[in-house]
Amino acid sequence: MPTPPTQADIDREIAELRELRELRATEDGEGRDHPPRDYAPYRSTALRHPRQPLIALKDPDAAELTGPVFGVTDVAALDADLTRQHLGEPLGERITVRGRVLDRNGRPVRGQLVEIWQANASGRYPHRRDDHPAPLDPNFTGVGRCLTDGDGGYAFTTIKPGAYPWRNHVNAWRPAHIHFSVFGTAFAQRLVTQMYFPNDPLFPYDPILNSVTDERARQRLVAAYEHDLSVPEWSLGYRWDIVLDGPAATWTEENR
């Protein structure tokens, strides 16, 4: 067994790749909005990224310019409140997360499915493969769904997830995050990502967040605490807007 990398090793790799990508981006205008699939500090990428270039597909009739549709039959009323899915109440800091799903032209994505999943307040997922020795919460599953409203808005009530360790390197910890899965009007706009909480001290150490090498792009993954969204005597409020990427063809077509 090779010696597992230390945090210092990972920090060095993160810094090197950030510098390298800055240079490349200036040279060839390579996009910096998304993480590269080949990102060594996140060790699991090594054998799971394609080495061949992606093949450009420009077809106005491509199926990917359309996408799955969802409706009121696909969500249940309590799906958006993760604190009310069990007989008792979950432990932790109750929060509300709100935002809008937009396309790159700033137009709302209406009536589409938003799915979230997250660890509990102790940093534990109710997943068989999560063996982090932190307590499970019998009153918290950590799964939510909703449809965006006419303004592209979504809202979830949940509890603030805890940070948790993983085995990427020695003493690796994930900053607290909520996983989001979002659909646009086109399959090509599909997005799975993670929302982080402001001012988390773990940010500099996390190779997954830092795989987004551009500082401004990274900031777009961090929600804002918004006092007006806090509900008196009830929950703390965070705002996080999501902008879907996608082929140029979908930008000019009128939404359904």
Added chain:
Amino acid sequence: MNPTPSQTVGPFYGYALPFPGGGTIATGGIIVHGHVYDGAGAPVPDALLEFWQASPSGDLTGAPGTLRRDAVNGALLGRNGVDFTGFGRVATDADGRWTLRTLVPGNGYISVCVFARGLLHHLYTRIYLAREDFPDSLPPERAHTLLATPEREGVHRFDVHLQGEKETIFFDLG
């Protein structure tokens, strides 16, 4: 506006994203199945595949009802078996294997979106049932990676190779 960056689906989506009947867009049609492999040829047990396709008549409007819910208790009922939603979602099993039951798409291909732990940004590919339906832009030496292999009547095999000698063609949709 600048897009929100992608992040990996991670290892723990298994209790959140898959749903009952996710791999059965429709019965009475074809079965497409295969494995997802990494660059060392090892099966990937924590990948998630999504499928989007046209109906047999080539219609791409889809229909709601993929995650149909019980109006009384909110339980997931799955599709009603009448409407063709065009959307499927399957997590690979411990052996890296997935199975999809669906109808032959009228335009010749099924679009696939691949998510996995260790994949920071999803990948798009397509399952073609016949070479004649290939788009022009494919590199000829790798085009075969998009062709499902008929195994027997109505059953097709399609493996996804994330990396390596047999690497599947993945698309940049612009």
